[in-house]
Amino acid sequence: MRINPWSAVLLLGVPVAFLFIFFIVPFGTVAVASFRMPADGGWSAANYVKIATDGYYWGALYLTFKIALWVTLLVLVVGYPLAYTITYNVRSTLLRRIIYIVIVTPLFTSSIVRAFGWLVLLGRKGMVNDTLVALDFVDKPVQILFTEGGIVIGMAYIMLPFMVLTVASILQNINTSLLEAARDLGAHPIVAFLKVTFPLSLPGVIAGSLIVFTLSVSAYVTPSILSGGKKTVMSMLIYQQYAATLNFPFGATLAVALLVSTLLLIAGYLLVIERHAKG
Amino acid sequence: MRLSDSLGRASLSGISILALIFLAFPLLVVIGISFTTTEYLRFPPVGLTWKWYARFFHDTSFVESLFTSAKLALSATAGALLLGVPAGLVLARKRFPGRQAISALFLSPLVLPTIVLGVAILQYASTMGFARTFWALFVGHVVLVMPYVMRTTLASLSGFDIAQEEAAQDLGATPLQTFFLVTLPQIKPGVIAGALFAFIISWIDVEVAVFNSTPELITIPVKMFNYIQFNVDPIIAAVSAITIYVAIVAVLLIDVTVGIEKATTRRE
Amino acid sequence: MAGDLIEIVGLVKRYGAVAALDGVSINVRQGEFLALLGPSGCGKTTLLRSIAGFVEPTEGQVRIGGKVINDVPPHERPVNTVFQNYALFPHMTVAENVAFGPRRKGMPKAEIAKKVAEVLAMVGMDGYGERYPRQLSGGQQQRIALARAIVNQPQVLLLDEPLGALDLKLRKRMQVELKRLHGQLGITFIYVTHDQEEALAMADRIAVMNQGKVAQIGTGQDIYRAPNSRYVADFIGEANLIECAVKDGRLALGDAALPYDAAGAGAHATLMIRPEDIQLGAPPSGGTPVVLKATVRDKVFLGSAWRVYAALPSGQEIAAHSASGEAVDYAAKGAAIELWWPRDRGRVLAQ
Numbered sequence: 001m002r003i004n005p006w007s008a009v010l011l012l013g014v015p016v017a018f019l020f021i022f023f024i025v026p027f028g029t030v031a032v033a034s035f036r037m038p039a040d041g042g043w044s045a046a047n048y049v050k051i052a053t054d055g056y057y058w059g060a061l062y063l064t065f066k067i068a069l070w071v072t073l074l075v076l077v078v079g080y081p082l083a084y085t086i087t088y089n090v091r092s093t094l095l096r097r098i099i100y101i102v103i104v105t106p107l108f109t110s111s112i113v114r115a116f117g118w119l120v121l122l123g124r125k126g127m128v129n130d131t132l133v134a135l136d137f138v139d140k141p142v143q144i145l146f147t148e149g150g151i152v153i154g155m156a157y158i159m160l161p162f163m164v165l166t167v168a169s170i171l172q173n174i175n176t177s178l179l180e181a182a183r184d185l186g187a188h189p190i191v192a193f194l195k196v197t198f199p200l201s202l203p204g205v206i207a208g209s210l211i212v213f214t215l216s217v218s219a220y221v222t223p224s225i226l227s228g229g230k231k232t233v234m235s236m237l238i239y240q241q242y243a244a245t246l247n248f249p250f251g252a253t254l255a256v257a258l259l260v261s262t263l264l265l266i267a268g269y270l271l272v273i274e275r276h277a278k279g
Numbered sequence: 280m281r282l283s284d285s286l287g288r289a290s291l292s293g294i295s296i297l298a299l300i301f302l303a304f305p306l307l308v309v310i311g312i313s314f315t316t317t318e319y320l321r322f323p324p325v326g327l328t329w330k331w332y333a334r335f336f337h338d339t340s341f342v343e344s345l346f347t348s349a350k351l352a353l354s355a356t357a358g359a360l361l362l363g364v365p366a367g368l369v370l371a372r373k374r375f376p377g378r379q380a381i382s383a384l385f386l387s388p389l390v391l392p393t394i395v396l397g398v399a400i401l402q403y404a405s406t407m408g409f410a411r412t413f414w415a416l417f418v419g420h421v422v423l424v425m426p427y428v429m430r431t432t433l434a435s436l437s438g439f440d441i442a443q444e445e446a447a448q449d450l451g452a453t454p455l456q457t458f459f460l461v462t463l464p465q466i467k468p469g470v471i472a473g474a475l476f477a478f479i480i481s482w483i484d485v486e487v488a489v490f491n492s493t494p495e496l497i498t499i500p501v502k503m504f505n506y507i508q509f510n511v512d513p514i515i516a517a518v519s520a521i522t523i524y525v526a527i528v529a530v531l532l533i534d535v536t537v538g539i540e541k542a543t544t545r546r547e
Numbered sequence: 548m549a550g551d552l553i554e555i556v557g558l559v560k561r562y563g564a565v566a567a568l569d570g571v572s573i574n575v576r577q578g579e580f581l582a583l584l585g586p587s588g589c590g591k592t593t594l595l596r597s598i599a600g601f602v603e604p605t606e607g608q609v610r611i612g613g614k615v616i617n618d619v620p621p622h623e624r625p626v627n628t629v630f631q632n633y634a635l636f637p638h639m640t641v642a643e644n645v646a647f648g649p650r651r652k653g654m655p656k657a658e659i660a661k662k663v664a665e666v667l668a669m670v671g672m673d674g675y676g677e678r679y680p681r682q683l684s685g686g687q688q689q690r691i692a693l694a695r696a697i698v699n700q701p702q703v704l705l706l707d708e709p710l711g712a713l714d715l716k717l718r719k720r721m722q723v724e725l726k727r728l729h730g731q732l733g734i735t736f737i738y739v740t741h742d743q744e745e746a747l748a749m750a751d752r753i754a755v756m757n758q759g760k761v762a763q764i765g766t767g768q769d770i771y772r773a774p775n776s777r778y779v780a781d782f783i784g785e786a787n788l789i790e791c792a793v794k795d796g797r798l799a800l801g802d803a804a805l806p807y808d809a810a811g812a813g814a815h816a817t818l819m820i821r822p823e824d825i826q827l828g829a830p831p832s833g834g835t836p837v838v839l840k841a842t843v844r845d846k847v848f849l850g851s852a853w854r855v856y857a858a859l860p861s862g863q864e865i866a867a868h869s870a871s872g873e874a875v876d877y878a879a880k881g882a883a884i885e886l887w888w889p890r891d892r893g894r895v896l897a898q
Contacts, residue, residue, distance in 0.1 A: 003454060008373050011365035018362055019384060022418040026403035033402060078298050085295040089288060100539040101530050102303050108526035109306060110483035110500040113519035116507060117305025120312065120320050127322060160302060169544030189284055218392025221485045221504060235394045242398050242490055255395045442634035445601055448621040449628045451651035464638045
């Protein structure tokens with residue numbers, strides 16, 4: 001369509017202006033505030049110094065990334081086979097639709113509801129413990145809730161649909177005749193998978209793990225409900241500063257620290273992948 | 280078929296079935312609990328009662344926050360549509376320097392930590408004097424949900440035959456008529472799917488809303504979040520169950536309009 | 548020229564460093580059927596789209612009825628287009644598709660219905676109004692695309708390879724129908740095609756395009772008989788292009804001088820002769836035949852005729868068409884033969 005230049009400027013300019021005013025400027029405000037002193041409003045890097053020199057914050061950052069990493073791995077291990085199965089092994093259209101509905105419905109449900117479900121399931125008298133005891137895996141109920149393991153399970157649950165959908169959308173585009181060709185040339189199914197399907201699906205794995213990792217790093221609701229206040233991740237610290245302590249500048253510093261370290265980790269990850277692809 | 284094939288397939292199916300149970304179970308648990316007759320959380324539920332739903336509807340603060348959430352999600356979706364669809368149209372049809380950067384800008388709220396967006400809106404609104412108002416929630420949620428509208432709009436436009444727009448103009452339609460008579464009717468499924476995504480993302484958000492709420496102006500997820508810190512009783516299960524029903528309706532609507540598989544996985 | 552409906556003056560369209568149109572000037576008469584012919588990338592579609600208004604020319608003018616329309620948006624131009632893949636609106640019925648143009652003009656409903664029925668009958672599609680495009684065959688969609696355009700009674704109908712997607716038989720039939728429709732309507736047609744046979748069969752005049760320029764414009768017969776360049780000769784019909792030297796202002800092939808004047812052509816020139824103009828065997832007495840000796844390499848049966856490939860003493864290959872059985876028997880594979888043509892059928896083309 002021939003959109004005349006003035007309409008184009010208007011149609012695109014208004015949304016861009018909106019994002020500038022309500023997205024870029026607010027992020028800028030946070031970045032600027034992180035260099036202010038809460039007491040007198042003067043300029044200072046003291047907030048950063050405080051984070052860098054206090055082991056407590058390093059601990060929170062470490063825990064945040066550790067949980068995010070475990071969540072990403074767990075979700076990949078469970079999500080990939082599911083994506084593979086629905087793409088290649090489910091023939092019935094109706095069944096596929098039902099499976100997709102089962103995958104997407106949790107995504108459309110508030111993380112509070114989902115974390116709440118796990119709160120019930122993982123408790124000392126919850127179904128998981130009941131089952132474990134009944135099956136004689138353990139003698140008495142174990143502590144799952146309010147541990148790192150519990151947070152990882154609850155977050156993996158929240159992140160699983162993202163991984164499945166991302167990997168499935170890449171798998172759909174792989175030409176199945178390549179697979180048939182590999183089989184035709186005598187490759188064992190496992191070899192065909194390792195040499196053909198998996199390498200071709202790597203973009204999906206990479207994109208999916210990036211999404212899951214960034215979402216896990218910034219997740220707030222799930223860790224705060226499932227930690228019971230016994231474990232602290234970065235998002236919880238940020239929330240405390242903004243909602244309880246009302247120390248906006250320090251909260252801003254924590255937010256910037258989280259954002260920057262996440263971006264650095266992602267950049268490093270992408271760099272490694274690129275090196276690997278070239279080598 | 281060889282034995283190793285069937286074994287491999289069986290173990291894949293096994294993992295998949297477990298994963299699907301893993302996905303469905305917590306929601307079923309919540310729905311189950313909401314019908315228990317006990318005063319404490321209990322699964323499987325004991326008996327069957329609607330009393331928790333009744334209590335929820337008698338608690339005006341819950342119902343009010345339900346309305347706040349609905350109003351917010353509807354207006355944020357409308358805002359995202361009004362801004363996102365025209366922008367998507369220009370980005371899909373015009374070639375100009377910086378186009379890639381602007382596309383990236385529109386999609387970037389998707390990858391930045393939502394909690395940072397929440398505090399950014401709070402801090403910005405405080406300096407501008409509209410902190411913890413409906414407007415703060417509104418602009419935050421428009422930014423939050425716009426990428427979903429953009430993504431589906433751009434995807435539908437990329438699959439759309441531009442010759443049809445030319446044909447319409449050739450036959451005497453103005454650009455505006457062309458859009459409403461020819462383009463929009465055909466990208467409608469994509470736009471509707473994007474709108475439903477946008478609605479839901481706003482509807483379930485905690486991270487942005489939690490910083491911009493007051494006891495009077497509070498969305499249902501934030502209300503639940505605050506409630507759950509102090510009370511854990513089957514009312515919360517009833518509220519949760521209601522939001523799950525909304526999610527199921529939205530998913531089914533998307534499935535009917537564009538197909539759930541097509542809407543959630545992008546074929547290039 | 549005054550009185551011409553469309554005047555295209557020095558039209559240039561550049562995309563970066565590439566010129567899709569490189570100084571095109573064409574005049575089209577009222578009621579004429581003009582074909583824009585050339586291979587893909589020659590600029591013919593860009594030219595058509597500049598007339599429709601979808602391409603903004605970098606330089607030059609497009610005038611219709613004496614008025615410059617460079618800045619007139621497509622929806623206000625008195626032209627309509629039949630698009631290459633029809634571009635029918637899939638969400639509208641056939642009748643709604645055809646009524647799209649008249650509705651934009653605010654024509655009363657009853658009148659629109661009447662016109663739609665009329666036009667559908669004209670293209671042989673009456674009774675299909677309630678169908679959707681996807682329920683129609685390619686040929687039927689083609690007719691609807693045509694109906695949708697002509698219902699607006701444009702001053703000019705632009706057709707962008709409208710028959711390209713149809714099979715050969717259907718294409719031939721549609722060529723005849725389009726030609727008939729052109730006569731009935733009296734509308735000016737500008738028709739883009741890469742198929743020279745199609746252009747010859749339908750057009751009053753043909754503009755052969757090459758690399759953004761008009762290589763030659765004229766009636767089909769003019770261009771076929773008297774191409775002005777190797778490019779045009781090669782593109783329109785089949786042609787033997789024999790590379791010759793120029794000696795003393797005349798063409799020469801090896802030792803043999805040929806009776807063609809080539810003064811001013813430089814050291815080399817090309818002689819063009821159509822295969823069907825070449826006769827096998829000794830020339831009859833009288834006239835001014837050009838005679839060459841050759842050795843038969845191959846012959847191929849084409850149905851209505853044979854094609855004989857023969858090598859000239861210089862090694863160049865020459866093709867001749869012959870319908871006569873005796874001549875074909877004469878040209879046995881490997882035989883040394885004579886071939887000839889009336890002098891005036893050959894044409895000298897400068898390098």
